Amino acid sequence: xxxxxxxxxxxxxxxxxxxxxxxxxxxxxxxxxxxxxxxxxxxxxxxxxxxxxxxxxxxxxxxxxxxxxxxxxxxxxxxxxxxxxxxxxxxxxxxxxxxxxxxxxxxxxxxxxxxxxxxxxxxxxxxxxxxxxxxxxxxxxxxxxxxxxxxxxxxxxxxxxxxxxxxxxxxxxxxxxxxxxxxxxxxxxxxxxxxxxxxxxxxxxxxxxxxxxxxxxxxxxxxxxxxxxxxxxxxxxxxxxxxxxxxxxxxxxxxxxxxxxxxxxxxxxxxxxxxxxxxxxxxxxxxxxxxxxxxxxxxxxxxxxxxxxxxxxxxxxxxxxxxxxxxxxxxxxxxxxxxxxxxxxxxxxxxxxxxxxxxxxxxxxxxxxxxxxxxxxxxxxxxxxxxxxxxxxxxxxxxxxxxxxxxxxxxxxxxxxxxxxxxxxxxxxxxxxxxxxxxxxxxxxxxxxxxxxxxxxxxxxxxxxxxxxxxxxxxxxxxxxxxxxxxxxxxxxxxxxxxxxxxxxxxxxxxxxxxx
Amino acid sequence: xxxxxxxxxxxxxxxxxxxxxxxxxxxxxxxxxxxxxxxxxxxxxxxxxxxxxxxxxxxxxxxxxxxxxxxxxxxxxxxxxxxxxxxxxxxxxxxxxxxxxxxxxxxxxxxxxxxxxxxxxxxxxxxxx
Numbered sequence: 229x230x231x232x233x234x235x236x237x238x239x240x241x242x243x244x245x246x247x248x249x250x251x252x253x254x255x256x257x258x259x260x261x262x263x264x265x266x267x268x269x270x271x272x273x274x275x276x277x278x279x280x281x282x283x284x285x286x287x288x289x290x291x292x293x294x295x296x297x298x299x300x301x302x303x304x305x306x307x308x309x310x311x312x313x314x315x316x317x318x319x320x321x322x323x324x325x326x327x328x329x330x331x332x333x334x335x336x337x338x339x340x341x342x343x344x345x346x347x348x349x350x351x352x353x354x355x356x357x358x359x360x361x362x363x364x365x366x367x368x369x370x371x372x373x374x375x376x377x378x379x380x381x382x383x384x385x386x387x388x389x390x391x392x393x394x395x396x397x398x399x400x401x402x403x404x405x406x407x408x409x410x411x412x413x414x415x416x417x418x419x420x421x422x423x424x425x426x427x428x429x430x431x432x433x434x435x436x437x438x439x440x441x442x443x444x445x446x447x448x449x450x451x452x453x454x455x456x457x458x459x460x461x462x463x464x465x466x467x468x469x470x471x472x473x474x475x476x477x478x479x480x481x482x483x484x485x486x487x488x489x490x491x492x493x494x495x496x497x498x499x500x501x502x503x504x505x506x507x508x509x510x511x512x513x514x515x516x517x518x519x520x521x522x523x524x525x526x527x528x529x530x531x532x533x534x535x536x537x538x539x540x541x542x543x544x545x546x547x548x549x550x551x552x553x554x555x556x557x558x559x560x561x562x563x564x565x566x567x568x569x570x571x572x573x574x575x576x577x578x579x580x581x582x583x584x585x586x587x588x589x590x591x592x593x594x595x596x597x598x599x600x601x602x603x604x605x606x607x608x609x610x611x612x613x614x615x616x617x618x619x620x621x622x623x624x625x626x627x628x629x630x631x632x633x634x635x636x637x638x639x640x641x642x643x644x645x646x647x648x649x650x651x652x653x654x655x656x657x658x659x660x661x662x663x664x665x666x667x668x669x670x671x672x673x674x675x676x677x678x679x680x681x682x683x684x685x686x687x688x689x690x691x692x693x694x695x696x697x698x699x700x701x702x703x704x705x706x707x708x709x710x711x712x713x714x715x716x717x718x719x720x721x722x723x724x725x726x727x728x729x730x731x732x733x734x735x736x737x738x739x740x741x742x743x744x
Numbered sequence: 745x746x747x748x749x750x751x752x753x754x755x756x757x758x759x760x761x762x763x764x765x766x767x768x769x770x771x772x773x774x775x776x777x778x779x780x781x782x783x784x785x786x787x788x789x790x791x792x793x794x795x796x797x798x799x800x801x802x803x804x805x806x807x808x809x810x811x812x813x814x815x816x817x818x819x820x821x822x823x824x825x826x827x828x829x830x831x832x833x834x835x836x837x838x839x840x841x842x843x844x845x846x847x848x849x850x851x852x853x854x855x856x857x858x859x860x861x862x863x864x865x866x867x868x869x870x871x872x873x
Contacts (some may be wrong), residue, residue: 301853336849337776337858338792375793401820401848456844512850664746739750741857743850 229599229647230325231626232562233315233449234553236621237286238542239327239370239569240458241277242583243272243592245539250443253728254536260549261597262564264607268367268597271613273655273674275510277582278513278594279329279458280304280744281658282569282616283493287311287330289620289635289657293733299661301742303340304330308503309634311360311620315449315627320340323364323438326431326453329425329528330360332742333369342367346377357692362451369481370455371534377434378427385425387531392421394460398517401743403514408606409534410473413527414518414580416534419462426464427455428538432545438554444556449623452549455573459581461534463504463541470540473526473533474574481576481589481704482528489578492681495708496683496695498688499668500577508688510666511583512743520579528575563626564598567616568687575703583660584668586681586695591657591674597622597640605642612647613655613674614640636731662740666672673726679705746849750858751841752863758838758869762809762830765840765866768801774869775862787813803827811847815846823847826855840866 243249244356246256248263249270265425268708274282276292284290284297289311296302311479312322331340341359345351351366352358362691368378370395382390395416399405409416423429435452442448456463483489490504493501502508506519546566553562573579582590594612621631621639631639635675640646654675661668669684677699683689696712709715754761765772766785772780778788787799803812809830815821824846827870831839840861846852 332854332857334789334854336793336795336854339858339861344792399848660843678781687798732860739860741860742854 229561229660230447230559230628231446231603232447233320233623233626234548234549234562234564235449235451235623236545236564236566237283237327237451237453237459238457238539238568239350239453240570240572241539241594242571242574242589243594245457248592249594250595251517253476253532254543255540256539256543259551259594260545260564263568263596263599263628263666266564267605267608267610267640269595269597269610269614269640271655272567272593272595272615273591273613273657274593274616275585276659277570277586277733278511279327279569280332282351282658283329286569286616286619289617289632289637291636291731292658292660293731295296296734296738298737299660299662299740300744301332301334302738303332303739303741305738307633308360311359311623312449312451314624314632315630316358316361318627318629320446320627321364321442321446321448321451322358322362323435324362324364324451324453325364325435325438325701326451327426327451327455328365329369330665332741333374333744335375338375343375346380347375357385363413364438368455368461370679371427373648378430381430383424386631389421389425389444392419394419394462395419398452402517403513403515405518407527409530409619411524411526411530413523413530414515415459415461416527416530417460417462418465419453420424420467422467423464423466423541426541428545430543432548432655433453439549439552439556447495447627456542457505457535458536461531461538463534463537466534467537467541471533471536473530476529476532478525478528479532479614482525483706484525486578488655492706493577497670497683497693499686502688503583504578508666510661510663510668510687512663514581514583516645521580523575523580530731531580532574535572560601563600563603564596565622566595566596566598566620567619568592569616569643572714582671584661586657586659586670586672586679587697588699588703595640599626599642607644610641610644610647612641612644612652612653614647615655615657618652654725654729656726658730660737663743671721671726671730673722673729675722675725678718680719680726682723682726745845745847747843747845748852748859749841749843749862750856750859751839752799752867753833753839754839754867754870754871755835755866757836758809758830758832761838761840761870762806762868765807765830766806766811768804768811768813774865776858795848820848821846821851836872849871
């Protein structure tokens with residue numbers, strides 16, 4: 229028997245969401261416990277700050293330029309490498325339960341396997357050679373609409389609950405800008421679904437059911453993927469007593485004075501202010517009819533309250549799964565990796581949601597590796613920069629497999645000393661969006677506690693534009709030092725390093741087959 | 745307005761390709777849909793998700809090798825124009841092009857994606873080895 233792997237992801241969660249990372253609102257004792265006995269990474273970045281590209285990186289161990297999923301709506305090729313396939317070939321049982329999103333969700337032609345399985349009452353398309361290497365796929369997304377297994381579960385068992393969820397798209401199929409709650413914040417909604425039928429609980433229960441189906445001596449890799457705390461913010465209303473939005477302070481990253489806030493935005497690449505003013509919406513997932521400049525302090529606090537509640541529910545769901553694992557006698561043999569695909573503004577800079585904005589709100593992620601206790605690996609906090617691109621090699625390492633030839637980053641280190649040995653000097657993030665003529669291209673490096681973003685030619689930015697932040701002295705990234713002569717040498721060194729290490733983009737870009 | 749365009753070069757004469765894609769009732773043989781029915785200037789297509797689109801055939805020009813249609817009587821779609829062109833590139837090569845313009849704009853993307861699948865299939869069928 230080898231080490232088993234529980235890979236837990238959330239969706240759109242900030243580094244500071246967790247108690248172990250300094251969060252002070254949501255109670256996350258289960259994740260905090262994993263952190264205490266494991267390796268906690270304090271500078272983990274995604275390779276893209278939206279779902280499909282980032283998740284494709286987790287599965288393939290490749291940067292976006294290589295796997296080619298450059299934006300939401302671009303499907304991961306059917307024959308893309310998959311660490312799940314490697315683990316399965318090594319004898320592991322494999323499952324992905326919850327949100328996959330390697331393929332577009334808006335799929336009226338049902339071209340994609342993820343969207344076909346539930347309708348056909350299946351958990352795999354081919355037991356002998358399953359889709360992306362997962363023996364079992366049981367899928368969910370944000371709510372009860374669509375073609376995935378959770379939606380089917382609600383339709384079959386609790387059809388009256390479907391309408392309790394927030395309606396994600398409006399009549400024009402744009403991401404809904406409708407506000408709710410007490411403050412009218414966009415995508416906030418009072419959801420009267422009982423907690424036991426909410427998707428967080430469903431993901432945990434379906435994970436437990438799959439684990440219970442396995443023999444005691446079976447090695448397994450289970451990706452348990454929670455759709456929360458991604459918007460819409462509509463946790464079960466029964467749980468909202470946990471965090472009263474009226475009791476919350478404004479987040480540290482929120483700039484209360486409008487003039488100061490707008491000056492900070494004006495100092496960044498031009499698309500920031502364009503979005504803030506509602507004149508340049510380059511990411512489909514941000515409601516096009518919502519203007520960030522209208523965001524109120526109450527709305528910021530209410531969005532944060534709903535998010536904290538969702539994070540607590542995730543923590544408790546993980547606790548339930550960990551108990552089930554212990555009850556099987558597997559507790560000492562299981563490696564647990566916990567992370568998310570990208571962050572969320574949650575009010576930083578007066579913004580919500582996400583997009584082409586390479587700052588900590590979206591890039592600094594929670595990442596915890598709790599090695600199997602039987603492996604006797606010392607707990608640590610790692611300050612070196614690492615990326616989700618290292619996950620695939622880490623899974624291979626845990627399983628005792630050689631590093632796959634297709635991955636583009638070494639496994640995660642167990643401490644900072646090993647980070648140096650393995651070559652974790654920098655982490656890279658890419659952004660490309662081309663949405664009906666609104667074009668943004670960014671390339672970013674984080675190294676030596678600096679973040680440097682170069683713009684490529686697009687609708688508002690051009691070659692020579694960029695952002696440079698000193699994370700040590702400006703942790704909130706309010707001061708763009710791109711044009712600061714005293715930082716010129718650092719900027720040029722970072723750019724040189726970035727261009728030397730970024731994989732060459734595979735051209736032509738793959739087609740975008742859906743908005744999300 | 746959502747606008748998408750997909751195209752593919754095919755090593756085959758334009759007339760042969762047009763004889764296939766210019767037959768509106770044969771759409772299901774190359775486009776990823778499950779059913780297709782034509783009556784006069786009307787066409788109904790069924791998607792795998794069960795959605796049925798009612799369409800008006802606007803242009804069927806065998807000389808220009810152009811087919812145009814629009815989705816009608818759909819509560820969601822407020823504007824649509826789809827165009828299929830076959831353009832000769834010498835006697836033994838042609839370009840097959842599919843474009844669509846529509847509101848809501850985001851729907852153009854999955855239709856464009858499906859068109860990409862369809863064009864690839866026509867190329868596979870007609871490319872002379």
